[in-house]
Amino acid sequence: FRLGFALRDALARGGLHVHYQPQVDLVSGKICAVEALVRWTTADGVEVSPAMLIAAAEECGLIGELGDWVLRTACSQLVRWHQLGFAGLRVAVNLSARQFSMPSLVTDIMRTLDEVGLEPRFLDLELTESVLMRDMEHAIECLSVLRRQGVRICLDDFGAGYSSLAYLQVLPIDVLKVDRSFMARVPEAANAAAIVDAIITMAHSLGMRVIAEGVEREVQCDFLSRHMCDEVQGYYVCKPVPAEAVTSLLRDGV
Numbered sequence: 001f002r003l004g005f006a007l008r009d010a011l012a013r014g015g016l017h018v019h020y021q022p023q024v025d026l027v028s029g030k031i032c033a034v035e036a037l038v039r040w041t042t043a044d045g046v047e048v049s050p051a052m053l054i055a056a057a058e059e060c061g062l063i064g065e066l067g068d069w070v071l072r073t074a075c076s077q078l079v080r081w082h083q084l085g086f087a088g089l090r091v092a093v094n095l096s097a098r099q100f101s102m103p104s105l106v107t108d109i110m111r112t113l114d115e116v117g118l119e120p121r122f123l124d125l126e127l128t129e130s131v132l133m134r135d136m137e138h139a140i141e142c143l144s145v146l147r148r149q150g151v152r153i154c155l156d157d158f159g160a161g162y163s164s165l166a167y168l169q170v171l172p173i174d175v176l177k178v179d180r181s182f183m184a185r186v187p188e189a190a191n192a193a194a195i196v197d198a199i200i201t202m203a204h205s206l207g208m209r210v211i212a213e214g215v216e217r218e219v220q221c222d223f224l225s226r227h228m229c230d231e232v233q234g235y236y237v238c239k240p241v242p243a244e245a246v247t248s249l250l251r252d253g254v
C-alpha cells in the first residue's frame with residue numbers, strides 16, 4: 001500500500017510512461033499498429049513491473065485513473081503520429097479485469113477518444129480470456145457497444161488460459177493474439193507449429209485476424225507468413241520502445 005501512495009503521486013505529478021511495441025502487417029511489411037505498454041519508475045528510481053503496477057492500482061482503486069491515463073496518453077500520441085503523416089496507424093491498449101468490470105467503462109473510453117480527437121476505428125482494446133470469462137453477459141454487452149462504435153476487440157494471450165473455445169461463438173472478437181508461449185517452440189516443435197497453424201485457420205474461418213506475439217526469430221516470421229498469419233509482434237521486429245523511437249521506425253521502416 002506504500003505503492004498506492006506512490007502511484008497516486010505518480011498520476012498527479014509524473015513518473016509514468018508509455019512504451020510502444022510495433023505490430024507489423026505480414027502482407028505490406030509495414031508497421032500497422034503499436035501496443036501501448038505502461039512503464040513506471042518511482043521517485044526513488046525503482047522500476048515497478050507493469051504486472052505489479054496494475055495489481056497495485058486494482059488494489060488501491062486507482063485502476064480507473066491509471067487506465068484512463070494510459071488510454072489518453074496512447075491516443076494523444078497516435079493523433080500526433082497521424083499528424084506526422086502516418087495516417088492508418090492504430091494503437092492497442094490493454095484492459096485489466098477490474099477496469100473492464102467498471103460500469104462506466106464504455107462511456108469513459110468514448111469520452112477520452114472524443115477529448116483527444118481520435119476516431120474509435122483507430123483503437124484496439126486487448127483483453128485476456130480470463131477477463132472476459134468473469135462475466136460473459138457484461139462482456140458481450142460492453143464489447144458489442146464498443147465494436148459498433150468501430151473499436152477493434154483483441155483477445156490477448158490466446159490459448160494460454162484454461163478456457164474453452166465455446167465463448168468464441170458468442171463474444172464479438174475481431175483479432176486473436178496467439179500467446180507467445182506457443183511461438184517459443186515454433187517452427188522447430190511440430191506440435192506447437194500445428195497448434196499455431198490451426199489457430200490461424202480457425203480464426204480466419206471465424207472472420208477474425210491473427211497476430212502472433214513473441215516473434216523473436218526470422219524463421220518464425222517465415223513460418224507465419226507461409227501460414228497466412230496477418231500480423232507479427234515481438235523482439236524480432238522491435239521491443240517496446242519510447243514514442244520517439246517508434247517515430248524513427250515509422251520514418252525509416254523496420
Ligand code: G
Nearest residue numbers: 036037038050051054070093094095096240
Ligand atoms: O510490458 P511487459 O511489458 O512487461 O508487460 C507485462 C504485462 O503487463 C503484459 O501482460 C501487459 O499486457 C500488461 N500491461 C502493460 N501495460 C498495461 C496497461 O496499460 N494496462 C494493463 N491492464 N496491462 C498492461
Ligand code: G
Nearest residue numbers: 094156157213214215216233234235236240
Ligand atoms: O501480455 P501482453 O502480451 O500484453 O504483454 C506483452 C509483454 O510481452 C510485454 O511484457 C513485452 O515486453 C513482452 N514481449 C514482447 N515481445 C516479446 C518477445 O518477442 N519475447 C518475449 N519473451 N517477450 C516479449
Ligand code: MN
Nearest residue numbers: 035094126156
Ligand atoms: Mn497485450
Ligand code: NA
Nearest residue numbers: 156157177213
Ligand atoms: Na499478450
